[in-house]
Amino acid sequence: MIFSCLVIPFLKRYGKRAKSLQISGIVIAVKQMYLQNLKKAFLPLKIALASAFFAKKGYDSYIMKK
Known part of the structure; x- marks a missing residue:
């Protein structure tokens, strides 16, 4: 009972802010996933x-690392 008396006013006061923080955290996570997928897509x-650049310069092969 004491727990609910302390928590409910806190949630009423900070509930909106907590929701906005959660939403912004989700947006940041989605952006990071998108950027990782974008990097993977452009790697080939x-x-x-x-490879084409180094072949033009006369090198036999070139392995690109991260």
Whole structure:
């Protein structure tokens, strides 16, 4: 009973702020996932461009690392 008397006013006062923090945290997590997927998507293109560049320069092969 004491617990609910202390928690309910706290939730009423800070509930909206907590929801906005949760939403912004979710947005940040989604952005990070998107950027990771974007990096993975462009990695083959980067490797192909680097291979073409070094092939033009006369090198046999080039392995691109992160």
